Amino acid sequence: MAKLNMVQAINLALAQEMEKDADVLVLGQDVAVDGGVFRVTDGLLEKFGDQRVVDTPLAESGIIGSSIGMAMAGLKPVCEMQFSGFSYLMMGQFEAHATRMRSRTHGQITLPMVIRMPFGGGVRALEHHSESREVLFAHLPGAKVVIPSGPRNARALLVAAIRDPDPVVFMEPKHSYRAFREEVPDAEETLPVGKCQVVQEGTDLTVISWGAMMRPALKAAAEIEKRRGTSVEIIDVQTIAPLDAHTIAESVRKTGRCVIVQEAPRSYGASGEIVAQINDRALMHLEAPVKRLTGYDVVTPYFGREKSYLPNAERVVAGMEETLDF
Amino acid sequence: MPEKQIAKFSVTHLQVLDEKGKVDAALEPDLGQEQAVEMYRWMRLARTLDERMLKLQRQGRLGTFPPCTGHEAVSIPVGLAMKKGDWFAGAFRELGTRLVRGEPLTNTLHYYNGWEEGNILPDADLRILPTSVVIGCQIEHAAGLAYAAKYRGTDEAVVTFIGDGGTSEGSFHEGLNFAAVWKAPMVAIVQNNQWAISIPRETQTASETLAQKGIAYGIPVIQVDGNDPLAVWVAVNEALDRARAGDGPTLIEAVTYRLMMHTTADDPTKYRQSADEEAAWAKEPLIRTRKWLANKGWWDDAREEKLLAECKEQVDAAVEEFETPVERAHDESFRHVYGTEHAVIREQHEDFLANQEREGQRG
Ligand SMILES: Cc1ncc(C[n+]2csc(CCOP(=O)(O)OP(=O)(O)O)c2C)c(N)n1
Ligand SMILES: [Mg+2]
Numbered sequence: 001m002a003k004l005n006m007v008q009a010i011n012l013a014l015a016q017e018m019e020k021d022a023d024v025l026v027l028g029q030d031v032a033v034d035g036g037v038f039r040v041t042d043g044l045l046e047k048f049g050d051q052r053v054v055d056t057p058l059a060e061s062g063i064i065g066s067s068i069g070m071a072m073a074g075l076k077p078v079c080e081m082q083f084s085g086f087s088y089l090m091m092g093q094f095e096a097h098a099t100r101m102r103s104r105t106h107g108q109i110t111l112p113m114v115i116r117m118p119f120g121g122g123v124r125a126l127e128h129h130s131e132s133r134e135v136l137f138a139h140l141p142g143a144k145v146v147i148p149s150g151p152r153n154a155r156a157l158l159v160a161a162i163r164d165p166d167p168v169v170f171m172e173p174k175h176s177y178r179a180f181r182e183e184v185p186d187a188e189e190t191l192p193v194g195k196c197q198v199v200q201e202g203t204d205l206t207v208i209s210w211g212a213m214m215r216p217a218l219k220a221a222a223e224i225e226k227r228r229g230t231s232v233e234i235i236d237v238q239t240i241a242p243l244d245a246h247t248i249a250e251s252v253r254k255t256g257r258c259v260i261v262q263e264a265p266r267s268y269g270a271s272g273e274i275v276a277q278i279n280d281r282a283l284m285h286l287e288a289p290v291k292r293l294t295g296y297d298v299v300t301p302y303f304g305r306e307k308s309y310l311p312n313a314e315r316v317v318a319g320m321e322e323t324l325d326f
Numbered sequence: 327m328p329e330k331q332i333a334k335f336s337v338t339h340l341q342v343l344d345e346k347g348k349v350d351a352a353l354e355p356d357l358g359q360e361q362a363v364e365m366y367r368w369m370r371l372a373r374t375l376d377e378r379m380l381k382l383q384r385q386g387r388l389g390t391f392p393p394c395t396g397h398e399a400v401s402i403p404v405g406l407a408m409k410k411g412d413w414f415a416g417a418f419r420e421l422g423t424r425l426v427r428g429e430p431l432t433n434t435l436h437y438y439n440g441w442e443e444g445n446i447l448p449d450a451d452l453r454i455l456p457t458s459v460v461i462g463c464q465i466e467h468a469a470g471l472a473y474a475a476k477y478r479g480t481d482e483a484v485v486t487f488i489g490d491g492g493t494s495e496g497s498f499h500e501g502l503n504f505a506a507v508w509k510a511p512m513v514a515i516v517q518n519n520q521w522a523i524s525i526p527r528e529t530q531t532a533s534e535t536l537a538q539k540g541i542a543y544g545i546p547v548i549q550v551d552g553n554d555p556l557a558v559w560v561a562v563n564e565a566l567d568r569a570r571a572g573d574g575p576t577l578i579e580a581v582t583y584r585l586m587m588h589t590t591a592d593d594p595t596k597y598r599q600s601a602d603e604e605a606a607w608a609k610e611p612l613i614r615t616r617k618w619l620a621n622k623g624w625w626d627d628a629r630e631e632k633l634l635a636e637c638k639e640q641v642d643a644a645v646e647e648f649e650t651p652v653e654r655a656h657d658e659s660f661r662h663v664y665g666t667e668h669a670v671i672r673e674q675h676e677d678f679l680a681n682q683e684r685e686g687q688r689g
Binding site: 034315 | 439457597674
C-alpha cells in the first residue's frame with residue numbers, strides 16, 4: 001500500500017499491465033521521453049523501451065487510426081490524447097471505426113484499446129483545455145466511457161479498461177490529478193467497466209456524480225448530514241456509457257429523492273440520461289423532482305471566469321435543501 | 327517501355343544575413359535605414375515583452391504562456407511585409423506579428439491571464455484572428471479567407487503560421503491543398519523551431535525538409551534561415567507579391583529554434599541538452615540584426631541603450647494598464663452563446679446570476 005495521487009495511480013496501472021501483458025503498449029504525443037505533459041507515463045520508456053512506449057507525431061486522428069490498426073492485429077494500445085480538447089480531431093476514426101468494427105464484422109474484428117485523455121476545468125489552463133465533453137463519446141453506440149474520481153478507482157478502472165474487449169474512452173479529471181492522495185494497494189485491483197459504485201449508503205437522499213464533481217458532491221453530502229441529519233447515499237457513476245441504470249434506480253427507489261452533479265453543460269448531459277432512466281424505472285418512488293446541478297450551456301469560459309462557472313459544494317447543498325424541502 | 331523520370335523537385339535554402347552579422351550583398355534587400363531600424367525596434371519590443379511575461383508568470387501575475395523569444399526574425403518581417411486589409415491567421419508563437427499588426431500589448435497579457443477580452447481587437451479591421459490553440463485549424467481558415475479575397479477580387483492576402491509539429495496534422499495538408507487548388511492568395515509559414523514540446527523534428531517527420539511538403543500540393547516553396555530577418559523579408563515579400571498577382575499560395579519554412587520552454591508549464595531539461603540550447607543562442611536573431619545595422623552605420627551603443635529604455639517604458643506602461651483592477655462581469659459568457667435570444671440561455675443566465683448573488687463572484 002502506498003499513498004498515491006491520481007497521476008501516480010494511473011502510472012502504476014499502466015506499468016503493471018505492461019509488465020503482465022506484452023501486447024499492451026502506450027502511444028501518444030510526448031508520452032515517452034517527456035513522460036507525458038502531466039507525467040502520467042513517466043518512467044515507462046525506461047522500463048519498457050521505445051517499441052512499447054511510443055512518441056507519435058502531432059496528429060490525433062493518426063494516433064487513434066493507428067491504434068485501431070494495432071488493436072485489429074491483437075495488440076492492446078493505450079493511446080493518449082494530450083487534452084480532451086484536441087480529441088475531436090480523431091472523431092472521424094472513432095465514430096466510423098473504433099465504435100463500429102465489432103458490429104460490422106459480427107465480432108470477427110474487435111478493438112481492445114483505451115483512449116486516455118485529461119479533461120475538465122479548475123486548473124487555470126489555456127483555452128480549449130478545460131471542457132467536459134464526455135457525452136460526445138457516450139452518445140455513440142459501441143463506445144464505453146469511463147471516468148475515475150480518485151487515485152484508487154482510477155487505477156482499478158484503468159486496469160479493467162485495458163482488459164476490456166472494446167474501445168474504452170478513459171477520461172481523467174485533471175483537476176483531481178494531484179489534488180489528493182489515497183491508499184492504493186500494490187496488489188492487483190480492478191473495478192468493473194459498466195457499473196456504478198455506491199460509495200456511501202444512505203436512506204433519505206441519493207447523490208449521483210462522477211469525475212472531479214465527486215469532491216463537491218461528497219463535501220455537500222457531509223454538510224447536509226451535519227446540518228439536517230440527512231442520511232445520504234452517494235453514487236460514483238464511474239462508467240458513463242454504458243450506464244448502470246439498475247444501481248441508480250435501486251438507490252432512488254429506496255431514497256425517493258435525488259440530486260445529480262455534473263460539470264458538463266446542462267443540455268443533453270449525462271445527467272439528463274440519468275433522469276430519464278430514473279423516470280423509466282423509479283418514477284412512482286420519487287418524492288421530489290430530481291435536481292440537476294450542472295455547468296451551463298455556454299462555451300466554457302476562460303479561466304478568469306472559470307470558478308463562477310463550475311458547480312461547487314455550496315450550489316450542491318442548496319440543491320439538496322430544495323430537494324429535501326420539496 | 328523504358329522508365330523515365332517524369333518529375334524533379336528541389337528545395338532552395340535562403341540566408342542573407344549570417345550569425346556573425348555578415349550580409350550577402352547580392353541578396354540583400356533594399357530596406358533603407360528607416361525601415362531597417364524599424365524592424366529591429368519591433369524585434370526588441372517583442373523580446374522585451376516576452377521576457378517580462380516570463381517574469382510575471384513566475385511571480386504568479388500571469389497564467390501559462392508559450393514564450394516567443396528567438397522567433398522575432400520570422401514574426402516581425404512577416405508582420406511588416408503585410409498590408410492593411412491582409413488577414414493574419416496565426417498559430418500561437420508569433421507575438422511579434424501581433425504587435426506589428428497593431429494588436430495592443432495588453433491583449434496578449436489579458437489573454438494569457440485567463441480573459442477572453444484578450445481576443446478582442448480595438449478594431450476588427452485589424453484582421454488578426456484569435457490564437458489557434460488547436461493546432462493546424464488556422465491553415466484551413468486561411469484557405470477560406472484567401473478564397474474570399476479572390477472571390478471579391480481584392481488584392482488582399484492571408485498569412486498563416488504553423489509549427490514544425492503542426493505539419494503532422496491533417497489540417498495542415500488539407501488547408502494547403504485547398505489553397506493550392508483554388509490558387510488562393512495565401513502565404514503559409516512553417517516556423518520550424520526544431521521542437522514540438524518534447525518531440526524533436528526527426529521524430530515528427532521523415533521528410534528531409536518541411537518546405538518540401540508544399541511541393542506535394544504543387545505550390546512554390548522555400549526554406550529560409552528563420553533567424554535571419556532579411557531572408558524572411560525577401561521570401562515573404564515574394565510570396566505576398568505572388569499571392570496578390572493571382573499566382574496562388576506559397577509555403578515558407580523558416581528554420582529557427584525554440585530557445586525557451588514550450589510553455590511555462592514545460593521543463594525542457596527532461597528531453598534536451600543545454601549544450602544544444604547554448605549553440606542555438608549563438609544564432610539567435612537579435613544579435614546579428616544589431617551587428618548588421620551597426621555595420622551599416624545605422625546603429626551604436628547609445629541608440630541601443632535608448633531603444634532598451636523605450637521598450638521597457640512601453641512594456642511597463644502595458645503591464646501597469648494590464649494590472650489596473652477592472653470589474654469584469656462574470657456572466658459575460660451568456661451574452662455570446664448565440665446571435666439570437668433563446669429561453670434556454672436566458673433561464674440559465676438567471677440561474678447563474680442567482681448563484682452569484684448567493685455565493686459572491688468568484689475568480
Ligand atoms: C490539435 C492539438 N493537439 C495537441 C496540442 C497540444 N500541443 C500544444 S503545442 C504542441 C506542440 C506544437 O509544436 P509545434 O507545432 O512545433 O509548435 P511550437 O510549439 O514549436 O511553436 C502540442 C502537442 C494542441 N494544442 N492541439
Ligand atoms: Mg516547433
